Each structure stands twice: as C-alpha cells, then as structure tokens.
Amino acid sequence: DAKTTQPPSMDCAEGRAANLPCNHSTISGNEYVYWYRQIHSQGPQYIIHGLKNNETNEMASLIITEDRKSSTLILPHATLRDTAVYYCIVKTSYDKVIFGPGTSLSVIP
Amino acid sequence: KAGVTQTPRYLIKTRGQQVTLSCSPISGHRSVSWYQQTPGQGLQFLFEYFSETQRNKGNFPGRFSGRQFSNSRSEMNVSTLELGDSALYLCASSSSGTLNTEAFFGQGTRLTVV
Numbered sequence: 620d621a622k623t624t625q626p627p628s629m630d631c632a633e634g635r636a637a638n639l640p641c642n643h644s645t646i647s648g649n650e651y652v653y654w655y656r657q658i659h660s661q662g663p664q665y666i667i668h669g670l671k672n673n674e675t676n677e678m679a680s681l682i683i684t685e686d687r688k689s690s691t692l693i694l695p696h697a698t699l700r701d702t703a704v705y706y707c708i709v710k711t712s713y714d715k716v717i718f719g720p721g722t723s724l725s726v727i728p
Numbered sequence: 729k730a731g732v733t734q735t736p737r738y739l740i741k742t743r744g745q746q747v748t749l750s751c752s753p754i755s756g757h758r759s760v761s762w763y764q765q766t767p768g769q770g771l772q773f774l775f776e777y778f779s780e781t782q783r784n785k786g787n788f789p790g791r792f793s794g795r796q797f798s799n800s801r802s803e804m805n806v807s808t809l810e811l812g813d814s815a816l817y818l819c820a821s822s823s824s825g826t827l828n829t830e831a832f833f834g835q836g837t838r839l840t841v842v
Contacts, residue, residue, distance in 0.1 A: 653827055662732070662818055662833025663771070706771060714784050714826045716761075718771040 623707045623719035630725050631701075637694040639722050641707030644688040652683060653708040654692045656701075657721075663706065666692065697726045730754065732821050732834035740840045746807040749837045753800050753821030759783075760802040761826045762794060765816040765836070774817075776826045777802050784826070806839075814841045 624642045631637040643652060651670050655663040667674055667681045669690070674681045680693040694701055707719040733752040741747050753760050761776035773786040777796035796802045800821075806813055816838050822831035 655827075660835075662820070662835055664833070665827075665831060668827075708827065710827055714776060715786065716773045716827050718773070720770050 623709055623717060625705075625707050625719045625722045627720065628723040628725070630727055631694075631697045633699060633726050633728050634696055637692075637697040637701065637724055637726070639692040639694075639705050639707075639724065640689065641692070641719055642689045643707065643709050643719075646687055646709055647711070648687075649712045651710045652681070652690050653710055653716075654679070654681065654705060655708060656703040656705045658703045666705075668710075697724075699726050699728065702726045732819060732832050734817075734819055734834035734837050736837060737835065738838050738840075740842060741809050742842055743809055743811060745809050746805065747809060747839060749804045749806075749817055749819075749839070751802045751804070751819035751821070751834060753802070753819075754832055757821040757823050757830075757832075758800055759822045759825050759828075759831075760796055760800065761820050761822075761831075762802070762804050763818045763820070764788075765818060766812075766814070771818075773826070774804070778825070809841045811841050813839065815839060 653668040654666040657663045669681045683690045704721040706721045709717045735750045759778045762774040775785040780796045791807045794804045816836045818836045820831045820833045822828045
C-alpha cells in the first residue's frame, strides 16, 4: 500500500499563501491524492483531490509533480480559520484509504 | 439537510466488554465508512459499507466489525475491548464511495476503555 509523509507542523502568516507538502513516493498510477483538514474536535472536511493534473477549487489548489511522488496543497490567502490539521490521503483503486500523519498548520495574525 | 449523526458522543467501557457505535448518514447517502483516530496511529480506515454490503476493509483484527441497514444507517461493533481501542471513532457518508468529494464526517464517538 502507498504511504504518505508530511511535516508535523507549519506556521503561516495571515494573508499569505500556505504551501503544505506531502510525499507519496510509492503511489500507484491509478491512486488518487486527497486532502482533508480537521479543525479541533470536528470531523475532517474535504478540501480537494487529484490524480495527475493540477486542480483548483474555491478553497485551494493542488499541485502534483509529474512523477506523482509528491504533491503540494496551496491555500492562497490563509486566514485564522484555516488553522487546522491537514491530511494528505492516498485512495486506492479499490477504495482503501491511507492517511498521512497530518500537518498542523498555525496561521499567525 | 441534517448532517451525519453519530451516537453516543462519549462512551466509557471496561476491558473485555463489547461496544456498538451508531452512524446515521445524510439522507440519500448509501456509503458509510468508519475510521479510528488515536494520538499514536493517527487516522486509520476501518471499513466501508455500501447498500448493506461491506465493500472494503482496513487492517484491523476481526474484533472490529460492522453492518449497514436498509435505511443506510450503520453500526460498528468492537468485541473484547482492549485499552488500545480507546480512540475517536469517526464515520463518513457519501452517495457513492469512500472519501468522495461529497463525503461528510460526523463529530465522532469518543470511546475510553478502562
């Protein structure tokens, strides 16, 4: 099964872009990368997902390297409400999910 | 519309007992997946049910089981509880599959085994 690694914590100044990296070097060709975040004491919330192309939605952008071994979640203008734990997840073709350890993002005023 | 409801929110059990947790998905959602969250192991996938059938399963012992009813409500059962089973148990519902874009999580059930 694919394995993901993430830095345990990051800080970001309010209003600046937050770039959260994830390494998934053992990912297979048909396995998707998902990003979810969890704000303290709540259930995780969907952010974005992708297979091989870069993706953008109203919340974030996802940049996946050409070899698919890593990806970066970009929050373009971080706010205090973006303080949360961000999980990089690999979802296999048979719907198993492998969570990364998560990155605790602190947005600082 | 109402969100995903998990009951109970908190539970204390003794080693060796068994426990049943409940998850009511969003109306119309047929997929319910379960996850265990602990400080040491993080978030781990337990299993997923779709239309009353278990479609896939994570790497947990057979003490962890589940089922889904015709109204899509799901229950998770843990037998012969161990101290290490203390965790936050989360369920998520979606219309089509595990973690799909429309997947929504409940608030979780916090289980403490003493």
